[in-house]
Amino acid sequence: MRIQPLHNFVLVKRLESERKNIADVLVAGFAIEKTNQGTVIAASAGTKLKNGSLRPLDVKIGDNILFGKHVGQQVKVDDDEFLIMREDEIVAVLEA
Amino acid sequence: MRIQPLHNFVLVKRLESERKNIADVLVAGFAIEKTNQGTVIAASAGTKLKNGSLRPLDVKIGDNILFGKHVGQQVKVDDDEFLIMREDEIVAVLEA
Amino acid sequence: MRIQPLHNFVLVKRLESERKNIADVLVAGFAIEKTNQGTVIAASAGTKLKNGSLRPLDVKIGDNILFGKHVGQQVKVDDDEFLIMREDEIVAVLEA
Amino acid sequence: MRIQPLHNFVLVKRLESERKNIADVLVAGFAIEKTNQGTVIAASAGTKLKNGSLRPLDVKIGDNILFGKHVGQQVKVDDDEFLIMREDEIVAVLEA
Amino acid sequence: MRIQPLHNFVLVKRLESERKNIADVLVAGFAIEKTNQGTVIAASAGTKLKNGSLRPLDVKIGDNILFGKHVGQQVKVDDDEFLIMREDEIVAVLEA
Amino acid sequence: MRIQPLHNFVLVKRLESERKNIADVLVAGFAIEKTNQGTVIAASAGTKLKNGSLRPLDVKIGDNILFGKHVGQQVKVDDDEFLIMREDEIVAVLEA
Amino acid sequence: MRIQPLHNFVLVKRLESERKNIADVLVAGFAIEKTNQGTVIAASAGTKLKNGSLRPLDVKIGDNILFGKHVGQQVKVDDDEFLIMREDEIVAVLEA
Numbered sequence: 180m181r182i183q184p185l186h187n188f189v190l191v192k193r194l195e196s197e198r199k200n201i202a203d204v205l206v207a208g209f210a211i212e213k214t215n216q217g218t219v220i221a222a223s224a225g226t227k228l229k230n231g232s233l234r235p236l237d238v239k240i241g242d243n244i245l246f247g248k249h250v251g252q253q254v255k256v257d258d259d260e261f262l263i264m265r266e267d268e269i270v271a272v273l274e275a
Numbered sequence: 276m277r278i279q280p281l282h283n284f285v286l287v288k289r290l291e292s293e294r295k296n297i298a299d300v301l302v303a304g305f306a307i308e309k310t311n312q313g314t315v316i317a318a319s320a321g322t323k324l325k326n327g328s329l330r331p332l333d334v335k336i337g338d339n340i341l342f343g344k345h346v347g348q349q350v351k352v353d354d355d356e357f358l359i360m361r362e363d364e365i366v367a368v369l370e371a
Numbered sequence: 372m373r374i375q376p377l378h379n380f381v382l383v384k385r386l387e388s389e390r391k392n393i394a395d396v397l398v399a400g401f402a403i404e405k406t407n408q409g410t411v412i413a414a415s416a417g418t419k420l421k422n423g424s425l426r427p428l429d430v431k432i433g434d435n436i437l438f439g440k441h442v443g444q445q446v447k448v449d450d451d452e453f454l455i456m457r458e459d460e461i462v463a464v465l466e467a
Numbered sequence: 468m469r470i471q472p473l474h475n476f477v478l479v480k481r482l483e484s485e486r487k488n489i490a491d492v493l494v495a496g497f498a499i500e501k502t503n504q505g506t507v508i509a510a511s512a513g514t515k516l517k518n519g520s521l522r523p524l525d526v527k528i529g530d531n532i533l534f535g536k537h538v539g540q541q542v543k544v545d546d547d548e549f550l551i552m553r554e555d556e557i558v559a560v561l562e563a
Numbered sequence: 564m565r566i567q568p569l570h571n572f573v574l575v576k577r578l579e580s581e582r583k584n585i586a587d588v589l590v591a592g593f594a595i596e597k598t599n600q601g602t603v604i605a606a607s608a609g610t611k612l613k614n615g616s617l618r619p620l621d622v623k624i625g626d627n628i629l630f631g632k633h634v635g636q637q638v639k640v641d642d643d644e645f646l647i648m649r650e651d652e653i654v655a656v657l658e659a
Numbered sequence: 660m661r662i663q664p665l666h667n668f669v670l671v672k673r674l675e676s677e678r679k680n681i682a683d684v685l686v687a688g689f690a691i692e693k694t695n696q697g698t699v700i701a702a703s704a705g706t707k708l709k710n711g712s713l714r715p716l717d718v719k720i721g722d723n724i725l726f727g728k729h730v731g732q733q734v735k736v737d738d739d740e741f742l743i744m745r746e747d748e749i750v751a752v753l754e755a
Numbered sequence: 756m757r758i759q760p761l762h763n764f765v766l767v768k769r770l771e772s773e774r775k776n777i778a779d780v781l782v783a784g785f786a787i788e789k790t791n792q793g794t795v796i797a798a799s800a801g802t803k804l805k806n807g808s809l810r811p812l813d814v815k816i817g818d819n820i821l822f823g824k825h826v827g828q829q830v831k832v833d834d835d836e837f838l839i840m841r842e843d844e845i846v847a848v849l850e851a
Contacts, residue, residue, distance in 0.1 A: 185365055216832070231330070237803075277466040447502075638725060639730070661851075734791045
C-alpha cells in the first residue's frame with residue numbers, strides 16, 4: 180500500500196535506540212528508548228499556496244530528521260506504527 | 276438521501292478491522308478495532324476562496340484516507356455513523 | 372414576527388426523531404432523540420466581505436442540514452426553541 | 468447623558484418577559500425571565516476599516532435584536548443596566 | 564511627571580461613586596462603589612499602522628468613557644491608581 | 660558584556676521603591692516594593708518588517724517606562740536581574 | 756553528524772554555571788545552575804518567506820544568546836542535550 184501524504188504532512192518512522200547501559204534499562208523499565216529522531220517514510224508533494232502553486236517541502240523521503248518532544252501523533256497503517264507531523268514542526272535534518 | 280458537504284467538509288466512513296489475535300480481543304474487550312483509516316463517502320465541491328473561485332479538494336469520493344487520532348467528530352445520518360472532518364485534517368491518501 | 376439573521380448566522384430548527392426501539396427509550400430515558408440534523412428557518416442575506424460586497428450563503432431557508440455535535444447554541448423566540456449557528460459550521464446539505 | 472459607542476460596540480437593553488405560568492415561576496424562583504432579545508439603545512457610527520473609511524453597522528437604534536446565551540456583558544450607567552456587545556455577535560434583527 | 568502612553572494604550576482614572584443607599588452600603592461593606600466609567604488621563608498620539616502612518620485614537624484626554632467589567636489593569640504611578648486599557652476595549656464616550 | 664536585544668525585545672531594570680510607611684512594611688513583609696515602572700537598559704535596533712525594512716522602536720535606552728502587572732519575565736545576566744518584555748507591551752513613557 | 760535546522764529553528768547549548776556560593780548550593784540542592792544563556796550550535800539558512808525568498812536569521816553559529824525562562828524544549832542528539840527554539844523567541848545576543 181502506498182501512502183501519499185496531503186498538505187504539509189510527513190510520515191515518520193521514529194528511531195528507537197537500544198539502551199546500552201544496564202542501569203538505564205533498570206530505571207526506565209524498557210530496553211528500547213524512544214528518540215527525537217526518525218526517518219521520513221512519505222511526504223506530500225508540497226504545500227498548496229493561496230495562488231494555487233505548490234511549495235515543495237524542505238524534507239524528502241529517506242531524510243533523517245530531528246523533532247520536538249511532543250510533536251506528531253501516532254497512526255497505525257497495517258501493522259506498522261508511524262508518527263504524523265507537519266513539515267513546519269520538523270526541527271532539523273541530520274546529515275551523516 | 277444524498278449528502279452534499281459544504282465548505283471543506285468531508286464525510287468519512289471509518290474502517291473497522293477485526294482483531295485476529297485472540298489475546299488482543301481479550302485485552303481490548305472488543306473484537307472490532309477502530310482504525311485511523313476510512314473511505315470518503317461525500318466531499319464538498321471545493322473550498323470557496325476569498326476571490327469567489329472554488330479550490331477543488333485534494334480528496335474525492337471513494338478515496339481511502341489516513342487521519343489523526345482525535346480528528347473528526349461522529350454524526351449519525353439515518354442509522355449510519357460517519358466521521359465529519361475538514362479536508363486539511365486528512366493526512367494522506369492510501370493507494371492500493 | 373420575522374427573524375432576519377445578520378452576518379453569517381443561520382437559525383435552525385433541530386430535527387427530533389422518535390426512538391422506535393423500546394430498548395433505546397429505556398436506556399436513554401427519553402422517547403425523543405435529538406439529531407444532528409435540522410431545517411434552516413432563517414438565514415442572513417450573506418456575509419459582508421471586506422470590500423463591502425455580499426457573499427451569499429451556501430444554505431437557504433428550508434434546506435435540511437447536517438451539523439456537528441457541539442455546534443450551535445439554543446435561543447428561544449416566543450415559545451419556539453432554535454439553534455443559532457454560523458454558516459461555516461454547517462457540514463452538509465441533505466437532499467431527499 | 469448621551470452614550471456614544473465606539474468601534475463596533477452596541478448598547479442593548481435586554482427584554483425581560485413576565486412568566487405567565489405559575490409553575491414556571493415556582494421552578495425558577497423568579498417571576499421575570501431574562502430573554503435573548505433586546506433593543507438597541509446606542510450604536511457606534513460604524514467600524515473603522517483599515518483604509519480609514521467607516522463601515523456602517525447592520526443594526527440601528529431601536530432595533531429589536533436576538534443574541535446568543537453568553538453574549539454581552541453588563542454595565543451600569545446611572546442606575547440603568549445594559550448589555551454591551553459587539554455588532555458581530557448579534558444574531559438577528561426581529562421585525563414585527 | 565508626564566505620562567505619554569504608547570501604541571493604543573489609554574490611562575484612565577476610574578470613577579467611584581458614593582453609595583447613597585444605606586442598605587447598599589451594608590450589603591457591599593463599602594461606601595464607595597467602583598463603576599464602569601472613568602476619565603481619560605493620558606492617551607497615545609495614535610496607533611502606528613503597518614504603512615508607518617498614525618491612526619489617531621477615538622478618545623482624547625478628558626473624555627468620560629464606559630468600559631467593560633473585566634477590562635483594564637491597575638497600575639500605580641506615584642501614589643495614584645489608574646487603569647490601563649487599550650483603546651479598542653473602550654465601549655463608549657459619555658457626553659453630558 | 661553588551662546585551663543586544665533582537666526583534667522587538669526590550670530589557671528593563673524594574674524600579675523598586677522603598678516603602679516609607681511602617682504599616683505598609685508590616686503588612687507586606689518587605690521594605691522594598693516592586694513597581695510597574697522601570698528603565699530601558701537595552702533595546703533592539705527595531706522590528707524587522709515583512710518587506711525587510713526596520714521599524715524603529717518607540718522607546719530608547721534610558722527611558723522610564725510604565726508596564727502592566729503581569730508583563731515581562733525575569734532573566735539573570737551575570738548577577739543582575741532584568742525584565743524582558745516586547746515593546747508592544749510597554750504602556751507608556753514617563754517624562755520627568 | 757551534522758545538524759541542519761529547518762524553518763526558523765535554532766539549536767542551542769545551554770550555559771550552565773557553577774554556583775560559587777555554598778549557601779546557594781545547599782538551598783538548590785545542585786552545584787550546577789541552569790542559566791538563560793546559551794550558544795547557538797546550529798541555525799537554519801533562513802526563514803522561507805511567502806514569496807519564496809529566504810530571510811536570513813538574526814543569529815549565527817557561535818553567538819551567545821539570552822532567552823526567556825520557559826523557552827525552548829530539550830532534545831537529545833547522540834548523547835548531547837540541546838535546546839530547540841525558534842529564532843523569534845531569542846531575546847538578545849550577548850557580546851563580550
